[in-house]
Amino acid sequence: MIRVQTEDFDIGAEVAALTAGRTDIGAVVTFSGLVRDANGGSLASLELEHYPGMTEKELARIEREANERWPLQASLIIHRVGKLLPGDNIVLVVAASAHRQAAFEAASFLMDYLKTRAPFWKREDTGGEARWVDARESDGAAAAKWKV
Amino acid sequence: MKLLYFAWVRQKAGVAEEDVTLPGEVRDVSGVISWLRTRGEGYEAAFCDLSVIRCAVDQEHGGLDTPVAGATEIAFFPPVTGG
Numbered sequence: 001m002i003r004v005q006t007e008d009f010d011i012g013a014e015v016a017a018l019t020a021g022r023t024d025i026g027a028v029v030t031f032s033g034l035v036r037d038a039n040g041g042s043l044a045s046l047e048l049e050h051y052p053g054m055t056e057k058e059l060a061r062i063e064r065e066a067n068e069r070w071p072l073q074a075s076l077i078i079h080r081v082g083k084l085l086p087g088d089n090i091v092l093v094v095a096a097s098a099h100r101q102a103a104f105e106a107a108s109f110l111m112d113y114l115k116t117r118a119p120f121w122k123r124e125d126t127g128g129e130a131r132w133v134d135a136r137e138s139d140g141a142a143a144a145k146w147k148v
Numbered sequence: 149m150k151l152l153y154f155a156w157v158r159q160k161a162g163v164a165e166e167d168v169t170l171p172g173e174v175r176d177v178s179g180v181i182s183w184l185r186t187r188g189e190g191y192e193a194a195f196c197d198l199s200v201i202r203c204a205v206d207q208e209h210g211g212l213d214t215p216v217a218g219a220t221e222i223a224f225f226p227p228v229t230g231g
Contacts, residue, residue, distance in 0.1 A: 033231055048230070049155055051223060054207035079230060091231050111231060117209070119223075120230025121155035132156045135227030 001075070002059040004050065006082040009092050018074045018094055025073045025096045029103040031111055033091040035084045042126045048081045048090065051119035055079075062113045065148060066095070069109065070102040077110060079120065109146050116143040149216075151180075153194070154225035157201065160194035161224075170216070177203050178212040180222060200226055 001018075011032055019025050037043040059077050066075060076094040084090060091114070095106035122133040152165045161184075174183055181198070184191040195201060203210050204223045216222060 050230070051152070051154055051204070051207075051225070054204055054223070057207055058209075115231035116228065118230050119154070119204070119225060119228050121226060122229045123155070132226065133229045135229050139231075 001077070002056060002063060003076075003078045004052075004055055004059070004081060005078065006080060008080070008089055009078050011092060014076060014078070014092060015094060018076055018096060022073065022096075024098065026098045027100040027103040028094065028096045029100070029107040031091075031093045031107050032089055033111075035086050035088045035090055037086040039126075043086050043124055044127050045125045046084045046086075046088075046090075047123040047125065047130070048079075048084060049121045049123065050079075050081050054119050058118045059114065062110060062117060065113070066106045066110050070095070070097060070106040072097050072102065072106055075106065075110070077114065079114070079118070081120070112139070112143040112146060113148070115139045149219060150221045151184075152221065152223040154223065156226055157194045157224050160190055162190040174216065176212065176216055177205065177210055177214045177222065180216055181212070181224075194224070202227055 011030055015028055035046045063075055063077055072095055074096040078092040080090055093107050093110045095103045097103040116139055124131045124133060149170060150167055153161045158164050171183055174180055181195050185195050202225055205214050205219050206221055
């Protein structure tokens with residue numbers, strides 16, 4: 001399941017909804033990403049821009065790929081867009097499986113691929129001129145290790 | 149054909165989206181970019197360093213050599229920074 005939304009999400013409620021009525025899930029791994037102020041107090045807000053249409057397609061593709069590689073009972077990707085504040089939630093990835101290894105690996109894979117494939121862009125507003133965040137080479141390397 | 153621009157590519161080009169008719173000789177993404185660069189300073193500024201330009205043809209990631217014949221939508225943007 002994928003969702004792109006401006007609203008916040010509740011990790012506990014999302015996991016509860018994903019596992020409700022299921023008795024075949026033995027492991028749930030969640031990853032959540034938050035807006036971090038890397039420069040100690042100078043970040044006023046973060047604007048998340050995306051490519052409506054392609055974003056949903058890419059997230060669905062990434063999720064499908066994870067489900068082909070690992071035996072997942074359920075998966076969920078939520079990504080927020082719009083104006084966010086330091087400490088706010090940005091992204092949630094949930095992978096549920098019978099055993100922990102598949103859930104850990106799938107959650108890691110989902111994040112690595114989301115960061116290099118899904119068309120989102122971050123712009124930092126520090127009060128002065130807003131700055132587009134540069135892509136990190138380490139994210140590309142993290143995604144490359146999965147050899148898709 | 150619809151062209152879309154995102155993040156700083158949109159800001160430099162000065163446009164978010166536009167409908168264009170490509171010249172007949174344009175075959176691929178690289179041809180689209182070469183043509184755009186002749187259309188004004190904003191496009192020239194946006195596309196002066198192709199190492200930081202990414203594209204999608206009909207909402208699929210593409211490259212400079214991706215054909216554009218029959219495409220309905222081409223998007224240009226910087227490397228993605230979500231997550």
